[in-house]
Amino acid sequence: MKITNDSARREIISLSQFILFGSILFYAGCKDTISGLEIDKRPIPLTNVSYSANLQPVFNVKCATSGCHDDISRAGGISFTTWANTTADPTVVFPGKPENSSLVWAIEGNPAVSPMPPPSYPAYVFTSAQIQGVKTWIKEGAKNN
Numbered sequence: 001m002k003i004t005n006d007s008a009r010r011e012i013i014s015l016s017q018f019i020l021f022g023s024i025l026f027y028a029g030c031k032d033t034i035s036g037l038e039i040d041k042r043p044i045p046l047t048n049v050s051y052s053a054n055l056q057p058v059f060n061v062k063c064a065t066s067g068c069h070d071d072i073s074r075a076g077g078i079s080f081t082t083w084a085n086t087t088a089d090p091t092v093v094f095p096g097k098p099e100n101s102s103l104v105w106a107i108e109g110n111p112a113v114s115p116m117p118p119p120s121y122p123a124y125v126f127t128s129a130q131i132q133g134v135k136t137w138i139k140e141g142a143k144n145n
Contacts, residue, residue: 037061037123044133050145051083054133059086062117062124076114083144095142098135107131 039061044054059080063069069080078092079085086103087093094100106116107126117124126134137143 040127040130044129046132047136047140049133049137049140051086051137051143052145055137056083058126058130058133062126068117087142087144093138093142095138098138101138104131104135104138107134 039058042054042057049055059069063080067073068075069078071079071081071085078089087095092101092103098104102113104110105113108131109115
């Protein structure tokens with residue numbers, strides 16, 4: 001059987017597409033660890049989310065840094081250094097209603113608010129598990145736990 005340039009080209013394209021598709025599936029499965037930040041590798045439970053154990057460490061790395069949402073800078077008038085600061089404004093965290101919380105809108109990239117973190121800091125984007133953890137914590141009452 002003689003392989004023409006066209007058939008060889010089609011086989012190479014098919015193989016390339018297969019490799020590309022496989023790579024996308026692999027990386028999609030690893031989405032929560034793509035940034036390389038150690039904090040992104042910590043699991044967050046699906047229920048009984050603890051602010052101090054599960055969320056404050058994420059906020060410390062991704063939000064409460066110098067020039068952003070620390071106690072000195074308070075970008076946008078918000079600090080995420082403590083539970084009291086995080087929950088001080090009911091428009092940011094509306095206990096029991098994640099859909100009414102601008103924190104959720106920002107970390108999900110809702111166009112109604114500025115996305116957080118800003119696009120210039122892609123490594124600090126919340127993973128899907130972290131977003132779900134914030135939403136669950138708020139839904140469970142945004143407790144100081």
